[in-house]
Amino acid sequence: MTRRAVIRGAGHYLPERVVENAEFEKTLDTSDEWIRARTGIERRHFAAEGQTTSELAARAARAALADAGMAASEIDAVIVATSTADLTFPSVATMVQDKLGMTTGFAYDVQAVCAGFVYALANANAQILSGQADRVLVIGAETFSRILDFSDRTTCVLFGDGAGAVVLEAAEGAGDSDDRGILAVDLHSDGRYRDLLYVDGGVSTGTTGHLRMQGREVFRHAVEKLAATAHAALDKAGLTGADVDWIVPHQANLRIIKATAQRMQVPMERVVVTVQDHGNTSAASIPLALSVARERGQIRTGDLIVTEAIGGGLAWGAVVLRW
Known part of the structure; x- marks a missing residue:
C-alpha cells in the first residue's frame, strides 16, 4: 500500500466589493472591451478597508473544513500560500491558526507568488507522505489590490483579492494512477527572470511598493513553461493529457489558459475557467477555481x-491529483 494525500474538502471566500471593468474607465485610458479582449477578465473582488x-x-x-466535515482541532498543519501577508512576520498561517482556535500543530507560509x-x-504532500502530518489545511489567499499601481492600466486591471482552501488527509492507495490523492508534483524556478514580474518594495526600500510586470515576456514564458510542467507531472504519474478530466489552471489570463490547453491537446470544455469573475488572484486562484468548480458540479470524486x-x-509548477 502507498500513502497518499487526498483532498477531503474545498472552500473559498471572496470580498463583498465587486469591481467591474467599467469602473476603471473613470480614471484610466481603458475600456471594458479592451480589458475583456486582452485578458478575458470582466470583474474582480477587492477587499474592504481593513x-x-x-x-x-x-x-x-x-x-x-465544513466541506470536509472536520473540526480545526483535527488539523495537524496549516500552510498558507501568499505574497500579501498582513505583516512582515508572523506568518499569515499562524494568524489563521489563531482565528480557527487551533492551539496545536504547526503553521507556516509559502511564498512563490502565483505559483x-x-x-x-x-x-x-511531503508532510503527509513523510508521516509528519495526517491532515493539512492548504490555503491560497491574497489582497493584491494593496500592491497595485492604479495609474498603470497594464497591471491594475488584471488582479483581484480572494482566498481558497483545501483539506488534505492521509489515505492508503494501491500505488498506481487510479489512486485518489496527489499522484505527482513538478516544480521549477529560474531567478534570471526575476525582473519580469516583481514588487518594487520591501525591507530593502522601507516601502510596500507596487507590482511591476513585463507583460509580453511573462505571457511568452507562461505558455511555454505551463504546458511543459503539466506534461512533466503527467509523465511522472504515468498518465497523458488524454487521461485528464479537468485542467484547473492559474487564472491569470484567458489567452494563456487557452494556449496552454491547446499545447496539452485538452479541449476547453475540460478546463475550469473563473478568470472572468475573479481576475488574477495569484496564489488564491487555483483553490478558488477548485472550490467554484465543485460548487458548479464540474469536479466529481475520481476525476x-x-x-x-x-x-x-520566475517560479512555476504543476500537480496531478485524483479527487
Whole structure:
C-alpha cells in the first residue's frame, strides 16, 4: 500500500466589493472591451478597508473544513500560500491558526507568488507522505489590490483579492494512477527572470511598493513553461493529457489558459475557467477555481485533475491529483 494525500474538502471566500471593468474607465485610458479582449477578465473582488489576507484565508479555511466535515482541532498543519501577508512576520498561517482556535500543530507560509498554491500543495504532500502530518489545511489567499499601481492600466486591471482552501488527509492507495490523492508534483524556478514580474518594495526600500510586470515576456514564458510542467507531472504519474478530466489552471489570463490547453491537446470544455469573475488572484486562484468548480458540479470524486501555475521568480509548477 502507498500513502497518499487526498483532498477531503474545498472552500473559498471572496470580498463583498465587486469591481467591474467599467469602473476603471473613470480614471484610466481603458475600456471594458479592451480589458475583456486582452485578458478575458470582466470583474474582480477587492477587499474592504481593513480587511486582511489572514481574514480572507480564515474564511476560506472554515468553508473547506465544513466541506470536509472536520473540526480545526483535527488539523495537524496549516500552510498558507501568499505574497500579501498582513505583516512582515508572523506568518499569515499562524494568524489563521489563531482565528480557527487551533492551539496545536504547526503553521507556516509559502511564498512563490502565483505559483504559491502549487508549491504549498507540494509541501503538504511531503508532510503527509513523510508521516509528519495526517491532515493539512492548504490555503491560497491574497489582497493584491494593496500592491497595485492604479495609474498603470497594464497591471491594475488584471488582479483581484480572494482566498481558497483545501483539506488534505492521509489515505492508503494501491500505488498506481487510479489512486485518489496527489499522484505527482513538478516544480521549477529560474531567478534570471526575476525582473519580469516583481514588487518594487520591501525591507530593502522601507516601502510596500507596487507590482511591476513585463507583460509580453511573462505571457511568452507562461505558455511555454505551463504546458511543459503539466506534461512533466503527467509523465511522472504515468498518465497523458488524454487521461485528464479537468485542467484547473492559474487564472491569470484567458489567452494563456487557452494556449496552454491547446499545447496539452485538452479541449476547453475540460478546463475550469473563473478568470472572468475573479481576475488574477495569484496564489488564491487555483483553490478558488477548485472550490467554484465543485460548487458548479464540474469536479466529481475520481476525476483526474492537473493544476499548473507560474508567477514571479520566475517560479512555476504543476500537480496531478485524483479527487
